[in-house]
Amino acid sequence: MQPTSKIYVAGHTGLVGSNILRRLKGEGFNNLVTRTSKELDLKNQQAVEDFFKAEQPEYVFMAAARVGGIMANSTFPAEFIYDNLSVQINVIHQSYVNGVKKLLFLGSSCIYPKFAPQPMKEEYLLSGPLEPTNEPYAVAKIAGIIMCQSYNRQYSTNFISVMPTNLYGPGDNFDLETSHxxxxxxxxxxxxxxxxxxxxxxxxxxxPRREFLHVEDLAQACTFLMSDYDENEIVNVGVGSDxxxxxxxxxxxxxxxxxxxxxxxxxxxxxxxxKLLDVSRINQMGWNPVYSLYDGIKSxxxxxxxxxxx
The missing domain is CATH 3.90.25.10 (UDP-galactose 4-epimerase, domain 1)
Known part of the structure; x- marks a missing residue:
């Protein structure tokens, strides 16, 4: 990506998207495209098609998603699978149709099998049954990853998929009904x-044990991978401890x-x-997180x- 490259951050008002946007601005990228959900309903196929035709972004960070904790996933399973599938299908397909140079899709560590060996390597995806409490969300996210990989194989696109662990940080959702x-x-x-x-x-x-990654570390990892990674396999992003x-x-x-x-x-x-990720792949590329958990929670x-x- 060049400073003048046209970059679309989908979901820029959310925890991940807002930090990716801030990171891009800090790194000198000045041709950034955003739309709020009121301005552009990503579930609307025609609206997304019109947006891509008009804006013609060169790079896409796919950070738009319906997310939540156990209570939200248990209460709204239909919305979790429908909303995420709809948004992903529209954005990924229109990125292909309109010749986007590179797309980064965000998965999640919670979509690995419930009984996956720990720490979880990238190849463990789809190797066993999912955790029932978030299965609809997981199925949708897995579909997004497979869609990216399928378009890469058939159309020679450059759509990469990132698997972040549990995220937190300023701008998080603190609603007790839907938060992590x-x-x-x-x-x-x-x-x-x-x-x-x-x-x-x-x-x-x-x-239960959980791994937590500060969202600013994830944003830095995303810009790093967008610049330095072009393979079809997914990449875990975490701290490597829980x-x-x-x-x-x-x-x-x-x-x-x-x-x-x-x-x-x-x-x-x-x-x-x-849920502990094996992060040896991204570490070997030269990326490591900055925040300790204590300092991250304090901030x-x-x-x-x-x-x-x-």
Whole structure:
């Protein structure tokens, strides 16, 4: 990509898209195309076709998606599969039709098989059954990856797929109905501290382990891969280490400076027992994350308090 290359960031108002956009601006790219969901409904085939014909982007970062935690996936399975399939099909196909030079598609570590060996290598995709709580989302994302690979084989396109681990950072979704575990815990502990509550309840047993990547690290990885990677295989992006939900809860409790008790509600689902990515492929290319988990959560909590705190 050149500084003047026309780059479309789909989903630029979301956590990932907004950070990719900020990263591109910081690296000197000045011909950036964006549309809000009100301006362009990516589920609308004709609207997406018209947009690509009019704008003719050279590069596409496909960061638009419906995402959420266990509760959101369990409550809205139809929306998770329909919305993601519709958006992906339209953007990927129109990128091919309009001669986009390169597209980066974002998958997710949660689409690996439920019982995949840990850490999860890229070749483990489609090697076993999925986690039931997020199966509709996973099926949609897997379809997007296969679509990119199929277009590459048949049409010689350059559509790459990235598999980030659990993300967090400033701009995250803190809605307790739809958020992922880390931002949900930040909000729960902060509100308990402000309201003088004696305890905070955390879903599940606390035993599952998760890997967390700061979204600014992912944005840097995406621009790195867009510049330096042209293969058909997917690429994991993570930190290569994980933490139990129990340890995470205590870390966030310390950062928030909450003095109450933590109660784990084991009647609620845990999700996958572990999700740790093997990141040797991207590390060998020369990329490594910058943020430690503690420092990343601390900066995210500071942002949350400035935006939402009392």
């Amino acid at each position: 575990v880390l931002p949900a815990l930040i909000r729960k502990f902060h509100e308990a501290k402000v309201n003088g509550e004696l305890s905070v309840t955390v879903w599940g047993t606390g035993i 933490i139990s939900i129990l340890e995470l809860a205590h870390m966030i409790k310390e950062i928030v400076e909450y003095d109450g008790e933590i109660i784990f509600d084991d009647t609620k689902p845990d999700g996958m027992a572990r 995210t909590y500071k942002w949350y308090v400035e935006k939402y705190g009392k």
